[in-house]
Amino acid sequence: MIVAIDGPAASGKGTLARRLARHFGFAYLDTGSLYRAVGFAVLQAGGDPADEATAEVAARSLDPALLDDGRLRTDDVAQAASKVAAIPAVRAALLDFQRRFAAAPPDGAKGAVLDGRDIGTVVCPDADRKMFVTASIDVRAKRRFKELREKGLDVIESAVRQDMVNRDARDAGRSVAPLAPAEDALVFDTSDLDAEQVFALAVRYVTDGRLG
Numbered sequence: 473m474i475v476a477i478d479g480p481a482a483s484g485k486g487t488l489a490r491r492l493a494r495h496f497g498f499a500y501l502d503t504g505s506l507y508r509a510v511g512f513a514v515l516q517a518g519g520d521p522a523d524e525a526t527a528e529v530a531a532r533s534l535d536p537a538l539l540d541d542g543r544l545r546t547d548d549v550a551q552a553a554s555k556v557a558a559i560p561a562v563r564a565a566l567l568d569f570q571r572r573f574a575a576a577p578p579d580g581a582k583g584a585v586l587d588g589r590d591i592g593t594v595v596c597p598d599a600d601r602k603m604f605v606t607a608s609i610d611v612r613a614k615r616r617f618k619e620l621r622e623k624g625l626d627v628i629e630s631a632v633r634q635d636m637v638n639r640d641a642r643d644a645g646r647s648v649a650p651l652a653p654a655e656d657a658l659v660f661d662t663s664d665l666d667a668e669q670v671f672a673l674a675v676r677y678v679t680d681g682r683l684g
């Protein structure tokens with residue numbers, strides 16, 4: 473079974489995807505970490521994330537060991553990620569890895585949960601279950617601000633919010649694989665739902681293929 477979860481920044485995709493994967497014994501892939509790793513590699517090398525040739529080389533030589541690196545979680549890396557993510561050659565370079573993960577999940581898992589921006593629309597258009605998780609910009613900015621502060625980062629809420637607005641606009645406005653719900657995705661607005669409530673709804677949907 474393939475479960476696709478898409479949505480804007482800090483909507484709770486990763487939290488939900490990780491919990492679903494654990495609950496059902498599926499493998500989990502945070503596809504945002506691929507774009508973050510490419511953005512991070514370009515920044516580390518002193519390059520411009522918007523430069524197509526530089527970003528494509530970084531995507532083709534991606535080091536999988538980077539994917540769990542805590543340094544990927546900063547706002548600067550998120551901005552760089554959304555710049556490299558708008559480049560078609562970068563997306564093409566990362567597509568195979570994501571599709572192979574979904575088709576043959578590691579460790580013989582019976583299913584895979586992938587979260588990102590284009591899982592239900594481009595990476596896995598035939599996914600068995602598709603969810604689009606969203607929340608208001610104010611709620612999302614507060615969640616991300618709290619998360620970054622708890623990690624000990626010295627961030628300002630208004631700046632986190634503005635970075636998120638810019639990134640969402642870039643992600644939704646790009647010509648390749650823009651952020652958008654798949655036509656057959658179930659949309660969850662989590663503005664007034666805690667992580668537990670979202671998880672309970674999603675378990676019902678994954679189990680039964682519907683909510684009612």
Ligand SMILES: Nc1ncnc2c1ncn2[C@@H]1O[C@H](COP(=O)(O)OP(=O)(O)O)[C@@H](O)[C@H]1O
Nearest residue numbers: 481482483484485486487615619662665666667
């Ligand atoms: N429904 C929810 N209610 C409140 N906080 C949440 C909810 N879902 C996730 N969070 C918190 O919000 C932050 C961002 O969630 P995350 O899952 O990383 O979002 P995304 O993967 O969409 O960027 C995390 O600190 C997480 O614990």
Ligand SMILES: Nc1ccn([C@@H]2O[C@H](COP(=O)(O)OP(=O)(O)O)[C@@H](O)[C@H]2O)c(=O)n1
Nearest residue numbers: 481482503504505507553554557588589590
């Ligand atoms: N499937 C995906 C996943 C992420 N991305 C890009 O990668 C950036 C970082 O993704 P992320 O999921 O780690 O970001 P958050 O939602 O955690 O803030 C996004 O802003 C997108 O530009 C993408 O284009 N396609």
